[in-house]
Amino acid sequence: MGARCRKLTAAKRFFTALRTQSIKTLYAMFSDVEGAKTITISTPVYWFPSSLLVAKEQLIVSSLKCPQCGSQALEIVTQSVLPPKTSKYPIGGDQFICKCNNCGYQLTVNIVFREPEPTESALSDFDFVYDSLLNAYSSSMIPNYFNFITTLSVILQDFRNNDPEDLYKILDKILNDLSLLLASLEAKSDQVTSNKLKLLSLLISELPEDDFKYIINRSSGKIRHFLQLLRVRA
Numbered sequence: 340m341g342a343r344c345r346k347l348t349a350a351k352r353f354f355t356a357l358r359t360q361s362i363k364t365l366y367a368m369f370s371d372v373e374g375a376k377t378i379t380i381s382t383p384v385y386w387f388p389s390s391l392l393v394a395k396e397q398l399i400v401s402s403l404k405c406p407q408c409g410s411q412a413l414e415i416v417t418q419s420v421l422p423p424k425t426s427k428y429p430i431g432g433d434q435f436i437c438k439c440n441n442c443g444y445q446l447t448v449n450i451v452f453r454e455p456e457p458t459e460s461a462l463s464d465f466d467f468v469y470d471s472l473l474n475a476y477s478s479s480m481i482p483n484y485f486n487f488i489t490t491l492s493v494i495l496q497d498f499r500n501n502d503p504e505d506l507y508k509i510l511d512k513i514l515n516d517l518s519l520l521l522a523s524l525e526a527k528s529d530q531v532t533s534n535k536l537k538l539l540s541l542l543i544s545e546l547p548e549d550d551f552k553y554i555i556n557r558s559s560g561k562i563r564h565f566l567q568l569l570r571v572r573a
């Protein structure tokens with residue numbers, strides 16, 4: 340029990356550090372774009388093709404503000420690929436032509452692929468995508484559960500195929516988040532927390548058998564009971 344708590348705390352600290360780092364990097368990337376016609380953002384590619392990268396690109400573009408009016412209302416009009424710079428990936432990146440729904444301004448966003456720095460990890464990108472999706476979906480009155488589960492399940496499959504070691508760190512994170520959500524719902528019940536709990540519960544209930552077993556074996560007490568109820572059909 341003690342060892343498990345220590346492990347969870349260490350995992351939490353690890354993910355908090357990653358989260359802080361990824362947010363800082365993002366702020367640096369998105370600052371100083373007033374009046375820009377083109378924004379170029381480089382992103383590390385850990386494997387290719389990657390559904391993690393696709394989700395990250397969509398989130399980056401949707402988080403950008405219009406360089407003319409400042410509203411977060413950019414809509415992707417067309418998407419194309421950039422020519423390859425090295426032989427490592429078949430394309431050099433993606434290009435998004437966006438139009439502001441508020442003032443009509445047109446902005447080109449180039450997302451250029453590059454090799455990861457030694458300090459970067461696919462987990463950091465996962466963290467950014469997972470947190471952004473969980474926050475976005477849980478803030479709707481009725482979350483689109485299907486889209487959330489589909490997107491994340493495909494990304495987890497991506498990790499399983501390309502970076503299985505990190506998949507287990509992700510499963511630890513999901514279990515840790517589930518425990519925190521269950522504890523905070525006991526203290527006070529609010530819509531966003533209960534939506535997050537539903538989203539994560541459904542994601543866990545759809546995990547492949549081995550991953551579900553991994554999570555349930557690392558849980559105990561109330562959490563374990565909660566997880567067993569999720570999987571009565573199994």
Ligand SMILES: [Zn+2]
Binds near residue numbers: 407439440441442444
């Ligand atoms: Zn605008």
